[in-house]
Amino acid sequence: MTEARVGGTVRIVGSGLLGASVGLGLRAHGVDVVVTDASRTAARLAVEYGAGRPPAETDAPALIVVAVPPDAIAEVVAAELAAFPDAIVTDVASVKSAPLAELAASGADLSRYVGSHPLAGRERGGPISARADLFLGRPWVVCTRSELGRARVSAVEALALDLGAIPVEMDAAVHDESVALVSHTPQLVSTLMARRLGGATDAALGLAGGGVRDVTRIASSDPALWVQILSANAATVASILRAYRGDLDEVIGALENIDEPGSRRSLAETLAGGNAGVARLPGKHGQDRRFASVVVLIDDRPGQLGRLFAELGELGVNIEDFRMEHSPGAQIGIAELAVVPEVLARTVEDLTARGWRIAG
Amino acid sequence: MTEARVGGTVRIVGSGLLGASVGLGLRAHGVDVVVTDASRTAARLAVEYGAGRPPAETDAPALIVVAVPPDAIAEVVAAELAAFPDAIVTDVASVKSAPLAELAASGADLSRYVGSHPLAGRERGGPISARADLFLGRPWVVCTRSELGRARVSAVEALALDLGAIPVEMDAAVHDESVALVSHTPQLVSTLMARRLGGATDAALGLAGGGVRDVTRIASSDPALWVQILSANAATVASILRAYRGDLDEVIGALENIDEPGSRRSLAETLAGGNAGVARLPGKHGQDRRFASVVVLIDDRPGQLGRLFAELGELGVNIEDFRMEHSPGAQIGIAELAVVPEVLARTVEDLTARGWRIAG
Incomplete structure (x- = not known):
């Protein structure tokens, strides 16, 4: 267990996919996590899944993570700021300016609010889809404002780092x-x-x-x-x-x-x-000019992809990207591998020698 | 070598990706293939790649495949119909009505023209990208018209079948x-x-x-x-x-x-x-409700995907779809596997037991 960067108790409000995943990730570092939700069933489920413990009268969280739907962010953040006057409060909603403006209008103590947004998530929601690794390697935007002290921004960045994400500081409007x-x-x-x-x-x-x-x-x-x-x-x-x-x-x-x-x-x-x-899109992807593409035909039965990748491993070929496609009615799949151009010819030759059918 | 359904000599006009791939596929069945191109270099390259032989004075093709860019289809088809009065002529362009109208206006003998369109191809062009298997399992639209005899339509469907494609009859306008x-x-x-x-x-x-x-x-x-x-x-x-x-x-x-x-x-x-x-989109794809998704974290080095797929093969899990994603700067990839829902729990459990990190 790696020691956590966040200190003290973390309170999570909203135990859906994001909230429960934050809880699971922090629990893996041994952090004391309190998890709550407007829905008692959802909160209980998140506790059962190991995302944290139920709240207690004596809780004095150092950091509060609000993980409720965008429409409810401002109201819940304001309530948390008021209820816990020593806590730093963040949220994980995918919009940042409107909740901030709403909060400011409500007269909340904004000096303790640091909005954030992890670029993670899946189509499925709810605590049962939550994973400690959900944020691994993903950007996590932390919204800086001129009036915010470095310590408060760092507290939220510590949260991101504990969860394996990459903190990216950004103004709410720019975000x-x-x-x-x-x-x-x-x-x-x-x-x-x-x-x-x-x-x-x-x-x-x-x-x-x-x-x-x-x-x-x-x-x-x-x-x-x-x-x-x-x-x-x-x-x-x-x-x-x-x-x-x-x-x-x-x-x-x-x-x-x-x-x-x-x-x-x-x-x-x-x-x-x-x-x-x-x-202009960065990273390892299909349209990336840095990679060449090899298309392999795969029979639609168990173990074929396994055999292909095992053999690519034996050949020492690193697969930069992978895409699979089926035509309706076909008993064959098409696997498109992206490799660095230097190994393209050798990969095609070696796979062909091993009996793989390489398509155009 | 499987015996070909197409009979006699096949003449291919245009030796780019599609033309050369048709040639390679037919040569694999032992068909006599003539390949030509407005560019001598492209034609010579296609011959060198094994897509067919150069034309001879005595050629009497039974079937002509015009594989030139859409703009040139009508002109080239008309020229081929005139030059080979006993041949059936098809083309493989991805638009069908405009060339047909242009041909009709030119006074060409439309009774021997059967337009077609294989739904295949890649971003890369040219004979060097050609593959005998390019059309395998893909739909190949064959454009029927009331005045066309069944035999002529069948000749083009035989071509599609020889190349492993699935013939789909369709009116040019509907196509x-x-x-x-x-x-x-x-x-x-x-x-x-x-x-x-x-x-x-x-x-x-x-x-x-x-x-x-x-x-x-x-x-x-x-x-x-x-x-x-x-x-x-x-x-x-x-x-x-x-x-x-x-x-x-x-x-x-x-x-x-x-x-x-x-x-x-x-x-x-x-x-x-x-x-x-x-x-409404048919087939095996990410959004398909018939499949459940498992997200596995993969270190960015050779052999990891191989190990994953080899172990999935050992577990007897059939992978219905696969998608890989990298975040910029991350030393980790995210592999999303689609499996039938029945094996989801077992797959997650078995992979976890083997030390794989499963994300949300």
């Missing part, structure tokens, strides 16, 4: 603009595309490939949660969507007048702009 | 409407989202997670090819985009007036519509 662009707008773009599939014929859906599946995957997210997120960042998201609509209008105009001079060039420039935009 | 919805519109939606990232700050991009990456992955596609595809299906794509814009306007309106009655409800309905749309 909200950032997630509006890289999270909230993509959510709506995906949702609106998926909505068009509602009226599709089965014949059309039968031709769906990996592209449309990727574009619409996050459209399966929870509407109730997303209404709260989008409502709390409405103006910023609307402004990005207006710019998106401007580009969309240009594309529609070009398509409607495709034989006019300039239309094809306008489409080409839009597509090239997309190339440039996606190339 | 174009279908791919407008499941391929061309998602391409533009993804491109337009990616374009917004062009002006993003590094701080914002650092918060990018799996969602925006999925939405924008296909935005890295080749602009030159896509201008041709979109131009040849412009009216249909424009009409879907106008409906998309209608929904987008509603979302922007709701966000701009988020405190007005009905705005949140409108957002919720849009998000629920996205849920319903994405649920």
